[in-house]
Amino acid sequence: xxxxxxxxxxxxxxNANKIRIVAGGEKVDTGNLEWKLNPFDEYxxxxxxxxxxxxxxxxxxxxxxxxxxLGPKEAETNLRSALATGxxxxxxxxxxxxxxxxxxxxxxxxxxxxxxxxxxxxxxxQAVDGDTNQVGQILAELLDYPMATFAATIEEEAQGxxxxxxxxxxxxxxxxxxxxxxxxxxxxxxxxxxYSQKTDRAFKYNDGVxxxxxxxxxxxxxxxxxxxxxxxxxxxxxxxxRYRKFAPPATRRAGAKVKSVAELVDKLxxxxxxI
Amino acid sequence: xxxxLVVAELSDGSVRKTTHSSxxxxxxxxxxxxxxxxxxxxxxxxxxxxxxxxVGYGAARVLVCADATLTHYLAERYAPVVAAAxxxxxxxxxxxxxxxxxxxxxxxxxLDAAYAADCSDVSLEAGQLTLKRPMYAxxxxxxxxxxxxxQVVSVRQSEFEPAEPSGGxxxxxxxxxxxxxGAAERVEFVSxxxxxxxxxxxxxxxxxxxxxxxxxxxxxxxxxPLADSxxxxxxxxxxxxxxxxxxGDFQVGQTGKVVAPELYLAIGISGAIQHxxxxxxxxxxxxxxxxxxxxxxxxxxxxxxADLFQAVPELVTALKARKA
Ligand SMILES: Cc1cc2nc3c(=O)[nH]c(=O)nc-3n(C[C@H](O)[C@H](O)[C@H](O)COP(=O)(O)OP(=O)(O)OC[C@H]3O[C@@H](n4cnc5c(N)ncnc54)[C@H](O)[C@@H]3O)c2cc1C
Ligand SMILES: Nc1ncnc2c1ncn2[C@@H]1O[C@H](COP(=O)(O)O)[C@@H](O)[C@H]1O
Numbered sequence: 001x002x003x004x005x006x007x008x009x010x011x012x013x014x015n016a017n018k019i020r021i022v023a024g025g026e027k028v029d030t031g032n033l034e035w036k037l038n039p040f041d042e043y044x045x046x047x048x049x050x051x052x053x054x055x056x057x058x059x060x061x062x063x064x065x066x067x068x069x070l071g072p073k074e075a076e077t078n079l080r081s082a083l084a085t086g087x088x089x090x091x092x093x094x095x096x097x098x099x100x101x102x103x104x105x106x107x108x109x110x111x112x113x114x115x116x117x118x119x120x121x122x123x124x125x126q127a128v129d130g131d132t133n134q135v136g137q138i139l140a141e142l143l144d145y146p147m148a149t150f151a152a153t154i155e156e157e158a159q160g161x162x163x164x165x166x167x168x169x170x171x172x173x174x175x176x177x178x179x180x181x182x183x184x185x186x187x188x189x190x191x192x193x194x195y196s197q198k199t200d201r202a203f204k205y206n207d208g209v210x211x212x213x214x215x216x217x218x219x220x221x222x223x224x225x226x227x228x229x230x231x232x233x234x235x236x237x238x239x240x241x242r243y244r245k246f247a248p249p250a251t252r253r254a255g256a257k258v259k260s261v262a263e264l265v266d267k268l269x270x271x272x273x274x275i
Numbered sequence: 276x277x278x279x280l281v282v283a284e285l286s287d288g289s290v291r292k293t294t295h296s297s298x299x300x301x302x303x304x305x306x307x308x309x310x311x312x313x314x315x316x317x318x319x320x321x322x323x324x325x326x327x328x329x330v331g332y333g334a335a336r337v338l339v340c341a342d343a344t345l346t347h348y349l350a351e352r353y354a355p356v357v358a359a360a361x362x363x364x365x366x367x368x369x370x371x372x373x374x375x376x377x378x379x380x381x382x383x384x385x386l387d388a389a390y391a392a393d394c395s396d397v398s399l400e401a402g403q404l405t406l407k408r409p410m411y412a413x414x415x416x417x418x419x420x421x422x423x424x425x426q427v428v429s430v431r432q433s434e435f436e437p438a439e440p441s442g443g444x445x446x447x448x449x450x451x452x453x454x455x456x457g458a459a460e461r462v463e464f465v466s467x468x469x470x471x472x473x474x475x476x477x478x479x480x481x482x483x484x485x486x487x488x489x490x491x492x493x494x495x496x497x498x499x500p501l502a503d504s505x506x507x508x509x510x511x512x513x514x515x516x517x518x519x520x521x522x523g524d525f526q527v528g529q530t531g532k533v534v535a536p537e538l539y540l541a542i543g544i545s546g547a548i549q550h551x552x553x554x555x556x557x558x559x560x561x562x563x564x565x566x567x568x569x570x571x572x573x574x575x576x577x578x579x580x581a582d583l584f585q586a587v588p589e590l591v592t593a594l595k596a597r598k599a
């Protein structure tokens with residue numbers, strides 16, 4: 001199986017409360033926050049690796065995983081770590097975040113898919129900076145591919161996948177035939193979430209994503225990382241989503257500590273009047 | 276003038292409350308820039324009856340596409356129908372439930388239209404429809420405009436009160452099934468496993484009781500009596516869902532459900548940024564946590580530093596005593 005994984009680097013989501021809105025509101029300043037791989041994309045990469053191996057013998061790669069990002073030169077750090085973790089090749093499309101919106105990312109990815117012809121495009125359900133949750137769906141429609149968003153489990157079948165999706169109220173199971181687009185949700189990195197046809201269903205992965213061993217980090221420097229320009233992939237496409245201004249959210253102040261359950265009930269009834 | 280098309284959401288053949296939030300948003304767009312709104316109902320044969328549930332909300336028209344091939348929702352089959360009904364509408368709107376999030380970007384791509392996701396408000400700036408969106412786990416709002424003439428929008432349910440009926444009776448009209456693309460041939464609905472519950476839906480409840488990792492296997496044993504005594508929906512942190520103490524769709528947060536009830540109780544939840552993003556618009560927040568330094572206390576109106584395994588049963592007893 002050949003898989004294209006789309007990866008985006010984002011400002012450290014665990015410190016998202018440290019971002020500042022530049023005076024006048026024209027920009028969000030992520031200041032000195034570290035850049036991290038979007039967590040959902042880390043999960044998508046892990047899912048891609050699981051789908052291209054026998055879980056018991058992960059060293060032997062059974063397919064090809066191509067990691068792609070649209071971003072500045074610095075994003076190559078994230079691609080290198082994807083290569084160290086097990087991706088075979090990487091492609092960076094030179095772009096500054098301000099030059100991109102979901103539509104443009106999807107257009108560029110479409111072109112890459114047409115060039116690379118993967119069986120599957122794996123991506124995160126949402127980039128946790130913009131929180132838009134759109135690129136996978138747009139890409140699937142542009143390609144006229146079937147899709148499964150919010151994937152919690154993926155099982156490889158002959159010529160396709162069986163995917164369970166986390167939806168409101170429960171779990172929806174769909175079958176897809178290749179080529180297809182899948183966007184992953186949090187639970188995709190649980191121990192029994194992803195099975196290639198080679199992996200025994202009794203096999204359990206470690207919870208979470210794998211880490212690159214040191215020698216792999218060295219070897220990753222030798223793996224192929226191509227750089228393309230946005231113009232190679234999409235011509236003359238202006239942004240469709242334009243942010244005119246930004247504003248901070250209303251702040252919420254800490255209230256009071258209560259000393260007992262009795263005091264809590266009293267406050268809820270007589271002060272807040274919610275019970 | 277903005278002609279708006281609301282894409283309704285059905286569940287088991289009846290209209291979900293998410294739809295009423297979209298109707299509220301559509302009315303707001305009409306108030307801002309004039310025009311009318313219509314509602315499109317898609318589904319299996321039962322969609323015809325469902326459409327009747329929506330004729331009293333002031334829509335110019337209620338459009339229905341009822342077809343056996345639409346009984347089980349698949350974006351690959353729904354998007355072509357929505358796109359085919361779109362001519363004449365400036366804005367296509369749905370609520371950002373898992374349905375709206377899945378469907379609307381696909382509709383936008385099909386229409387070659389721009390999309391704004393999970394919007395918390397709409398306004399008119401210099402004559403242009405401007406969408407307010409929470410970003411960075413709710414730590415910034417972005418105000419964006421879309422450049423295409425047709426625009427696709429999803430709105431955050433917790434920010435738009437469900438619309439009330441407005442009287443009158445909308446005309447109902449059938450719309451034809453549109454031929455799906457090749458994608459529909461390569462996707463098959465297998466099953467939808469939904470847990471039926473007597474409780475209110477998480478996103479609609481007046482009271483939400485959420486539990487975290489601390490509850491362990493006793494998640495439901497501890498929280499159900501409390502939820503029962505408050506008529507509450509039950510939610511959970513990611514950690515509780517990941518560990519399997521609660522189902523995945525109970526998750527409240529940046530990447531789960533966003534809720535804004537009158538009362539939110541966070542039980543054994545530390546208050547990570549991602550969790551707070553999903554509940555900080557609640558009117559009253561109560562936190563019960565044994566760690567006095569837990570970040571959840573920074574946004575709680577009432578904090579109780581206690582062992583939840585003692586405090587929650589005590590709270591249930593106190594609430595029952597009040598009712599009696
Ligand atoms: C990409 C991504 C997306 C995420 N999205 C979400 C999301 O949407 N929603 C979400 O919730 N999280 C999300 N998270 C996870 C988030 O970062 C936290 O890890 C998670 O919210 C922690 O859950 P918790 O508070 O239950 O667990 P913990 O942080 O482990 O907290 C448990 C709390 O219980 C308290 N406690 C323990 N025992 C007792 C007791 N006996 N009595 C009282 N208190 C007790 C402890 O003091 C502690 O504060 C996301 C993370 C990532 C990376
Ligand atoms: N700049 C980018 N480069 C590569 N992939 C991206 C980029 N932006 C978004 N994606 C992919 O699209 C997914 C959904 O992002 P979004 O629709 O922006 O929330 C992400 O999880 C990534 O897999």
